[in-house]
Amino acid sequence: MAEGTARFDYSGKAVLVTGGSSGIGLAIARGFLGAGAEVTITGTKGGAADYPDDLSAFTFRQLDMRDNPALEALAAEVPRLDVLVNNAGTTFRGAEALLPENVEATIQINLNAVYRLSHALHPKLKDSGGAIVNIASMTSYFGSPRVPGYGASKAAILQLTKTLGALWAPDGIRVNAIAPGWIDTKLTAPIQQIEAIERPIIERTPMGRWGRPEEMAGTALFLASDQAAGFVTGVTIPVDGGFSAI
Ligand SMILES: NC(=O)c1ccc[n+]([C@@H]2O[C@H](COP(=O)([O-])OP(=O)(O)OC[C@H]3O[C@@H](n4cnc5c(N)ncnc54)[C@H](OP(=O)(O)O)[C@@H]3O)[C@@H](O)[C@H]2O)c1
Numbered sequence: 001m002a003e004g005t006a007r008f009d010y011s012g013k014a015v016l017v018t019g020g021s022s023g024i025g026l027a028i029a030r031g032f033l034g035a036g037a038e039v040t041i042t043g044t045k046g047g048a049a050d051y052p053d054d055l056s057a058f059t060f061r062q063l064d065m066r067d068n069p070a071l072e073a074l075a076a077e078v079p080r081l082d083v084l085v086n087n088a089g090t091t092f093r094g095a096e097a098l099l100p101e102n103v104e105a106t107i108q109i110n111l112n113a114v115y116r117l118s119h120a121l122h123p124k125l126k127d128s129g130g131a132i133v134n135i136a137s138m139t140s141y142f143g144s145p146r147v148p149g150y151g152a153s154k155a156a157i158l159q160l161t162k163t164l165g166a167l168w169a170p171d172g173i174r175v176n177a178i179a180p181g182w183i184d185t186k187l188t189a190p191i192q193q194i195e196a197i198e199r200p201i202i203e204r205t206p207m208g209r210w211g212r213p214e215e216m217a218g219t220a221l222f223l224a225s226d227q228a229a230g231f232v233t234g235v236t237i238p239v240d241g242g243f244s245a246i
Pocket residue numbers: 018019020021022023024025042043044045063064065066087088089090109135136137138179180181182183184185186187188
């Protein structure tokens with residue numbers, strides 16, 4: 001195959017997707033699985049059988065991103081790693097989202113844990129010449145008055161992606177991110193029920209609809225691929241139906 005004409009073949013590659021138990025993470029995990037990878041996913045529940053989707057094709061690990069020793073233990077247990085997808089994330093809502101302790105908890109889950117896990121896996125990614133794909137957000141670019149902790153964490157993910165891309169380039173590790181627009185998952189299910197929030201989102205999205213989790217997978221496979229994206233590092237790609245274009 002000519003250079004640059006990549007087909008995604010992840011045969012023999014080890015991929016870890018945090019928060020792969022549902023939504024965007026599950027869709028990305030399925031993308032890597034379909035391209036031949038051995039995929040480990042994490043979720044907050046005790047086992048794969050606790051989820052509505054069939055997760056039996058994956059290796060499942062329970063992980064709470066607030067638990068620093070668990071993050072270190074997961075990194076130690078993974079025998080080797082080619083691709084780390086830092087996808088797990090969450091938010092508080094309403095008045096709860098404004099409480100300082102909840103802002104701190106959100107930043108722990110969405111940002112601090114991402115750095116801790118990436119740092120702990122750095123030696124294994126260096127050994128493989130691997131790649132990291134982070135999950136940013138439209139709140140990486142725009143203010144997010146309803147969810148300050150979420151917005152701060154996702155803005156920092158964009159910055160951390162640039163920083164780690166530069167810091168680890170000499171080690172042969174590429175670090176990039178996807179900034180999803182508004183995607184139909186259990187995270188956004190509550191706001192999809194509130195017309196006063198839902199309608200402006202759709203009206204502001206040039207493509208005029210919610211994105212599907214599956215629509216994130218192709219960009220993840222691209223960014224992680226040395227063949228397709230071997231000179232790409234430190235970037236965040238919006239996959240947002242045009243939301244950030246206007
Ligand atoms: N949906 C969107 O519109 C959108 C837009 C931009 C960015 N994102 C980002 O995309 C990522 C995936 O979100 P999603 O929309 O796919 O939501 P989702 O379906 O709720 O998936 C979130 C995943 O993160 C895991 N998780 C949540 N809290 C955790 C914690 N404290 N410790 C460890 N894992 C935790 C969940 O585990 P359980 O399944 O066990 O709960 C689940 O696997 C997040 O980083 C989110 O911020 C989403």
